[in-house]
Amino acid sequence: MAELKVEPIESYALSNKVKVKTLFSRIGVIGCGTEAQGIARIASWYGMEVVLVGRDKGCVEVALDGISKELDKRIQSWGLTPSEKRAIMGRIEGSLECSSVADCDFVIEAIPANPETGHRDLVERKRIFRDVEKVVSEDAIIATNATNIVITELASELNKRERTVSLHFFINSPEAKIIEVVKGLYTSDDVYERVCKFVEMVKRDVIPVMESAGIVSMRLYVVLLNEAIYTLMEGIATMTDIDKTMRIGLGMRFGPFRTADLIGLEKVVIWMDNLYEEFGQQKYKPAPLLKRLVRAKRLGMHTGAGFYKYDESGNLISEDFLSMKIG
């Protein structure tokens, strides 16, 4: 058996071309919540290496475990094989150091909201943007995952402000093969195009949007949810039937109530407050029932109850949890 030799390949290039780096071969994700997990999972699924940076060892472990469980669900529903799962997990590396994103050409900040306030800490996000810029290369792109007006404010923390962009992954509906890509005030065309390339690489369509509260998806959805709640409160139909009507009748993947439970009611309320503040229109003001549920910590699937009730693995156990008596 001949001895196996290993050599670098670069010097063998036929045409002495400039060394090109693979675009998006390694990306950084800051945060360990469900959004960060979803982004890491999607990028790794399509062959990219991912560094997932968390606050402490515990939350990184929880995040990796969360991704692993999500992939198990895909295996159970026949969409993935165990060996493909191993490869996907093998491409995700957990880290506690922001500096480990140094060789990433794309870093996405996706820290979760503070469970107490429901807000994603802006000061912390600004700090992350600055820290990331210190370690990454000149042309690396720094992004946030958001649905509100924030990217321009985050960009203004940086030396190279044109390298920023905001994305909105539809984490809660994996079948939604779109990503809203938000151009901030500073975002350069080149950066925007490269991010569109990234979206293409993860087999999703770009929905180009300008920086605006709620962008398209949330601005329209929250109004629908409010209307759904008022329809329920007026006793026009039961919650289950409202969801069913929108699901079957209008082809939504989930109805408005189930969607809210999946997203988390506390997040929905924050988006609505944000829209209300921005546009001053009554239609964005969270319906009283929504506020009441949030105060009662019935925040959706992740707390075991929101509009509906769920078991520990997030399966719906009660359809009638909140059904009002229809008079």
Next chain:
Amino acid sequence: MKILVLNCGSSSIKYQLFSMAGQNWDVIAKGGVEKVGLKGSFMNYKKENGEKIVFDGEIIDHKTGIDYILGVMLSKKHGCLSNLGEIDAVGHRVVHGGETFSSSVFIDEKVIDKLEESVSLAPLHNPPNLKGIYAIQQLIPDVPQVGVFDTAFHQSMPKHAYMYAIPYSLYKKYGIRRYGFHGTSHRFVLNRACEIIGVDCNSVKIISCHLGNGASIAAIHNGRSVDTSMGFTPLEGLIMGTRSGDLDAGVVTYIMDKEMIGTRSASVLLNKHSGMLGVTGISSDSREIYAAAEEGNELAKLGVEMYDYRIKKYIGSYAAAMGGVDVLIFTGGIGENEKRTRAGVCKGLEFLGIDIDEDVNNSTRGEEMVISKPEAKVKVMVVPTNEELVIAQDTKTIVEKL
């Protein structure tokens, strides 16, 4: 004459450089590029003297990969070419030729247009094949290129064999019909088998079993494919490592309803979770399944029985389709190396004249051999396949006529 053979997959490139001297074809370099466009890409290279080298580094796309393959072949340190002009032609494996290509072709702009049109029939395979063709056009534009299709050999099937009994309009609209695959392999082993036993391939009835990770069986009457088990996609027919093969289409819609899955997951289910892996729950690797069966694992035994039985049914039906059979060929990784599969398939087919010599079968592994008893009516043979050589030979024939 030197011919480069390329087989471009979605993230890989396999290559072999053939040199023809007299009637002999020598492989002077071979290997593969893996993880094209992904982190950790590398290139394997095996020299004529057997020395193996791995080249590490970023290989962002197929063009870069081919650029490096040519670069290494030209290099002082490891090369086997003094200049690129030594490459007389490039032959490409192309998975799907649709109904347009019934034999290998010289690739010109018109052929490329037709290949672009056929992408919808093989969305996973044809685009990388095309990338390889474009890369050669850019890197060594004066070198003629030839396309050799997996489907071409089966274009001789009669219409009653290749049509599905679904609305004819769907055939017109989307080209839904049986195309068959592994054509290059079936063609190679049929010719080789005829050479070995000294018969005219235009006057024999051959059944050829290509049993590898993917598996298909072909009925070859007078040198022409008249039926094959793979269909519109390589999912139909025999049971494979992870593919179900033949299945009641009603099962598919029933599972999709019950498991609430879409077309994508259904495709993964039938292509990757099924077959021998799905039945046995052990592996898609026949060696591991046989090992488990010998230890008494019931599902492994069942898997082996199902695997052999499916092949046996096809042999019976193809013998009926051709009105007999003269030669039965085993090829592909399992067909060439697995005596137990060959024995299991042939058992009970003595009424057809298929009668193998147990001792010869048991001692045959990966080599050309007639394994039937001398007096048996049907010659049962093991013939290792060599698709790359067929591609090189076709390429030579076509460019010599230019």
